[in-house]
Amino acid sequence: MPTVPTDPVATYRVQLTPEFTFAEVVGILDHLTALGVSHLHLSPILAAMPGSTHGYDWCPPARISPVLGGPEGYRLLRELARAAGIGIILDIVPNHIGVADARRNEWWADVLRYGAASEYAGFFDLDTVVADGLLCLPWLGSDGDLSGLVLDGDGCLLLGDRVLVTAPGSSSPGDDPLAVLARQHYRLVPFDSRLIGYRRFLAVNDLAALRQDAPEVYDATHAWLRELAADDLFDGVRVDHLDGLTDPVGYCDRLRTDIGDRLLYVEKGLGPGERIDPVLPVDGTTGYEQLRIIEAAFTAASGVIELSETHHLVTGVVGDGDELTAVANDLRHVTLIDMFPDRVRRTTRLLEEAAPELPAHHLHQAVTALICEARIARMDYPSALPAALATLDRLKRRNPDRTEAFDVLAHAFQDATFAPGAAQRLAEAVSAINAKAFEDIGYHRTARLVSVQEIGCSPGVPSVTRDVFHRHNAERARDLPRGLSALSTHDTKRSEDVRARIALIAQSPQRWSILVFTLLRMLPPPDAMTGYFLLQNLIGVWPAGDDGATGKPSAALSARLRDYARKAMREGGTVSSWTAVDDDAEAAVIEWLDAVQTGAQAALIADFVAGIAPSSRDEALSRKALSLLLPGVGEIYQGTQWWDDSLTDPDNRRPVDYSQSPDHPKTALVRAALDLRRRHPRAFGPGGTYRPLRVSGPKATHVLGFARGTHDNPPDVVVLTIRLAHTFRPGVERRDATIDLPIGLWRDSETGRDHAETATAAELLGDRPVVFLERL
Template sequence: MTTVPADPVATYRVQLTPDFAFAEVAGILDHLVDLGISHLYLSPILAAMPGSTHGYDWCPPARVAPELGGVDGYRLLRAHAQARGIGIVLDIVPNHIGVFDARHNHWWADVLRNGADSPYAEYFDLDLDFGDGALCLPWLPADGDLSQLRLTDGELWFGDRYLPTADDTVSSGRSAREVLDRQRYRLVPFDSRQIGYRRFLAVNELAALRQEIPRVYDATHAWLRELADDDLFDGVRVDHLDGLIDPIGYCRRLREDIGDRLLYVEKGLSVGERLDPELPVDGTTGYDQLRLIEGAFTAPSGAIELSEVYQRITGMSGDGDELNARAAELRHVTLIDLFSDRVRRTTALFATSAPDVPVHKVQAAVTTLISRAPVARPGSYPSLTPAILARIARIRREAPSMDDGLDVLARAFTDPDTAPEAVARLGEAVSAVTAKAIEDIGYNRTGRLVSANELGCTPLVPSVDRDEFHGALATRARNWPRALTALSTHDTKRSEDVRARIALISQIPQRWTVLVLTLWRIAPPPHAPTAYYLLQNLIGVWPDTGTPGPAVRERFHAYARKSMREAGVVSSWTAVNDDAETDVIEWTDRLLTGTPADLICDFVEIIARPARDESVSRKVLSLAAPGVGDVYQGTQWWDDSLTDPDNRRPVDYGQSLDHPKAAMVATTLAVRRRYPECFGPGGVYEAVVCRGTSGIHVVAFTRGDADGQPRVLVAGVRLAHTFRPGQAREDAVIPLPPGVWRDAVTGDDHYGDVTADVVFGDRPAVILELL
């Protein structure tokens, strides 16, 4: 049996489904060994709502899903993986639970039957201040139409949603409406703002859990303790950490349960924000790294030029100041429209701590701070308090009329004992509003350069400079050497290859401008901002040669509809505008034939090869930089996926490892395995600054051991459109550290100052080892 490495080499994320369950995962283990993967990273394995394709809507009792093979199937997968030296990281979902079908969630069903008297009422974050103490469920259309309500065989239903009924409330002769009126819950319109339970973001089918209550934690983590007792996993990934009321307290308890196993948290970090050192974790799931790599491959001057064409086409400015202003306004509107429950409850808690301050002033301060918070989750992490107090002071200078309300907030953030629950709820609201307003709505509305509209990234500042890039990686090597590095995940808006293709637009903004203006002239779009946004995505999935086939067209249609509904401009999830959606989709179809298609094919021909090169370069850097590279299923080959569910399509594991991307993945991970002292805790990262007129086109660094001796040098091509093999590469000089350095692929030896054309040849990335 091969030993699982104590320090991960790389993880491989698999999306489990009934059609790709534990048995099927066991069938790809040999492929993962060939790639050099050290840890299998599974999507949630608990039993979920019937038909779930993702597992995040798990339901009690917490048990390994029979549809995936059950606990016996999981044990067998564990044994097969261990035999090959592969560990397992589990994705757990403490923040919420699936509630769509109460027949499959007896906790939720009991709460609906018995209201606050249910023994499970404390499991959920209920708000019974509406409806005379009844639980308000926002499941009706805007007009409150109850025509779908019915009694069938003594069971109450609303459409396809089963409604549990309290004892003795269903009897012969009672109508469905009469039965409904006798329940401990009320059905209300989705936009009534009378929401009786805290949801995951604004998803009605996912109800938040109160993990801060020991009984709830025990009930939701007993299964994990049992697996830990039998040593059946090597690490845990915590979904949506910032949705919990007490993230640090939760992680401390979880750390006690899992011991020294790996512990990763899915957590957003604002630009410049650092993970709080009080978290007893090994790092984030890697969106902070995604931003660094994405930014390093985005031309800053091109982004400025794209702002000009974006404004010309859409009438909206795409510069940072304007985007920042729109983001604050969008947060505010989203907060009021979708999260009014958070506002009301948070305001009430703050107001209780300061009864002499008018409630409306407290509410104004609360809504303003939530809309303008500078960090992803204020209040729960001590290291972020100075940033929050600074923002409160800034709001005070800009709006002196809020002084009284802001005093209440400042006092609570300064003194942890003043209003701890209010601070915690404000932080959770910021997390929810940011995710919904910015990542869901905003990222589908803003289209200056959509490769920057990604988790961890910011379209405000799409590029990062060399100092920021290397400085952040050096800090990561010291503080979070086991943290994950993500390029694609099940949540990313586009795959890494699609983003690499779109980012190339920033390198040829003039050609892009000509293409857009020509298309707008010969095929005028029905809605310019939506069309401009979708065109970039269409370029991202356009084949290297030819035009998109039927499968790509169908996938893009589905993506376009989802994007328009998320954006909420021409259509929305709650007010679908079929005509407007059809007009936009028919416009995208017009681009697939005739002159528009010819123009796009010519444009793609220019960017396809450098985009492929940059995609390989990004992958190598992500796997060799400080931290642990995470390979999302299928991304060892080219992957043209868009947002979910498109990125959960089945993967063809029959593809060759001789593929340009897969081969470099295997090479990079083989080198990592040969130098564990350089890539794990204690390893040293040093930037290598390339010289020459084309030196900016190379990003390079060394990884060394604890003594500081560099032993591996990694170099990748960036801004590749004007850095093709030939003269440009002769004008970039890589200063190698002392010694002789051998190419891990070709075996060629190098020393001293070498030009990029000698080191790279026609390749996009190289790894050199000190002899």
């Protein structure tokens, strides 16, 4: 029987739903075995709110979802996967819990029934101080209209899809719902009232944060995982939203004790130059920093400069790095005030208690300023302390009249006994603000090049040099050899293939500019920024065959684009928003989007896509090879072993057609890359080395080459991929890039041809975007 390798070869992420359960996953095990993956990565498996299609709104008691197949279905999947040599990584959600229907969440229901006297009140991060001991639920519209509130036959209050249980004896059949509400331990308030009685996952009202720092909460939420560990029923875990926890380091320490030496991954964003704190006992992140470095390596810096000008002419805003920084600063502040006032209020309250001699509004202003100024994902990790103190020093110089308040914040970061919990609350707020302000709002308000407006990416720094790329990966080989390398996930705004296509715009900026201005003259969009944003996404998903031949969007694709446009407009919040939907404005944009896909406009778009599609396919293959063979462990998101035109969720969680060809060029590449890893496990595992190859000549910048091996030994494998492919097509151009191979004789894994010393890209690659060489 095959064994599950200790060091993963690659993981394969599946999204479980009521229609794709453990039984359906069993049905694809043969396909995964043929691909060569070593670990199956499951989305959350616990019972969740009714109808959940993602599992992140799980509800207690923590138990394997009956809808997905229950414990028996999971054990069968584990048994059959292990027999195939495939391990299982579980996605766990410690930060929050679903609360939309209190009848399905016994902990939340108890809090609603009994308020502060509930035995579960300490399970949640509640704040009842602002409402004299009552729990404020920001579930009403901005007008505070309660006319939709009804009382059902079970004594529950219903508000749309939300269900609230009532205190014992507080309701009788036929009672006025408003009178019943007045008798409860909670109040319903407008979403914009700033009276929020519980910490949420970001700004999602239906997900309430748990206090994992409380031992009883940890025990209640992880007993199921301990039981699975005792029976050896999983091989690793992925921790969702680590930086949302009060004490990420303490949590990971405890989790590491529970799961032993199994794989431990954490979802955590890292900005350019930022490193995961070495005190975290983890094998790595879920790989957004690797997504960023790969995306940046395939983004043409010179083209981005020209795209800034086009963006300015279309939208009136430059959209360059300086402009994006200014917009980001404004967005932080607006988002903090509008969506997270509770974060500031609760942090300030702790500081007031520790420093009562200072005016409260000074502390409030200092907290707000630090949250908006922070440049790293979370500021209370040990290694982040210098950056936090440097930020406070910068703020003191800028605001000398608030020096004492900033000193109080610095004291809180340096001394855990001073204002206990304040630094942690402030750091968690920074994480929440960055995620909401940038990824959800900001990335839908600008459009210089939307392929780099992605989770983990930095639109203000869209490109990296080959030297930076190689230095990043050498450090990763040294520090995080088991870290995941993701190109697409259930959270990415666009699939890897859509981003690869859009990135080609930066390699054809002049032709793109001509297309844009022609289209805008023919059919001006109702909103320039939104139109320009959607046009790039349309380019990314426009149908094109392997030969570059293009068609028109199908009815199904057009419908998906309409749904995407609605979500994008509401996330951006300028044309429409989630809390104030403008049906007329949305309809006008969608009418324009439909029209662009017809007639002469469609012909122009199809012609542009035909010109870049072959290059984008080559780059998509190059990116995929890098994600699987660079330091770390490649994560293959469901369906991305074939071409995938998915946009943001829920579009990227659609069912996958597993009947697609096993000989697809992308599938064949994945299979070849993972076969290579299996033949050379030491070169790609912990202890493996990463050595950039020297590439010279006029076209040298178009080749990324590196060797993998082991310390004190010559390298075993050479990987070569092309980048910026639009001006590096097969033929004479590839003679102008020469690669210095490591000493020895090297055999092409695909063709069997041998090479030594130096060779041109034309000789090594031919018309291929990727080549693997093995030492003879």
